Amino acid sequence: MREVKIRPESPNDILTIQTVNTAAFGQPNEAQLVNKLRENATHFIPELSLVALMNNEIVGHILLTTNKIVDATGNEVESLSLAPMAVAPFLQKKGIGSQLVQHAIEKAKQLGYHSIIVLGHEKYYPKFGFKPASTFGIKAPFEVPDDVFMALELTTDALKNVAGMVHYxxxxxEV
Structure with a gap:
């Protein structure tokens, strides 16, 4: 496997990121989501839109944006949403996605974030420390199986006293 480099996206990467997301998911919804989130200055964090490169070509992308976990009394705690994460189909299952996730987690920690929420494969994300969000009393705003809606604490006990509904x-x- 050739060396993979990971860096924040640049404006010149936008069309290639769209192409990678569309190819990885087999339809354009995730690419459209990335484009729409990029325009939302409240939730988009440029340092957490990361691309994976092999031979200076973008072969993967991951995006973390802010969300809120809101409890029954309206108290809010900021968290991050991991979505989407895409790798070019011909390079899937070669560790590029794992490198993107690990790099994104480390970067989120460096930036001072405390938790990440993901709706994803129940056998993939636990290897990074994700647990069912219900473990923390955190719910999705839509019907979803418990084992695919997960949370990760980036700092010790970050979700200990947090419960409520994720507001994306x-x-x-919209997509």
Missing amino acids: PHEFM
Whole structure:
């Protein structure tokens, strides 16, 4: 396997990121989501839109944006949403996605974030420390199996006293 480099996206990467997301998911919804989230200055964090490169070609992308976990009394705690994460189909299952996830987790920690929420494969994300969000009393705003809606604490006990419903940026509901 050739060396993979990971860096934040640049404006010149946008079309290639669209292409990678569309190819990885077999349809354009995730690419459209990335484009819409990029335009939302409240939730988009440029340092957490990362690309994976092999031979200076973008072969993967991961995006973390902010969300809120809101409890029954309206108290809010900021968290991150991991979505989407895409790798070019011909390079899937070669560790590029894992490198993107690990790099994104480390970068989120460096930037001072405390937790990440993901709706993803129940056998993939636990290897990075994700647990069912219900373990923390955190719920999705839509029907979803418990084992695919997960949370990760980036700092010790970050979700210990946090419970409630995840409020995603409105762009998630538009695609």
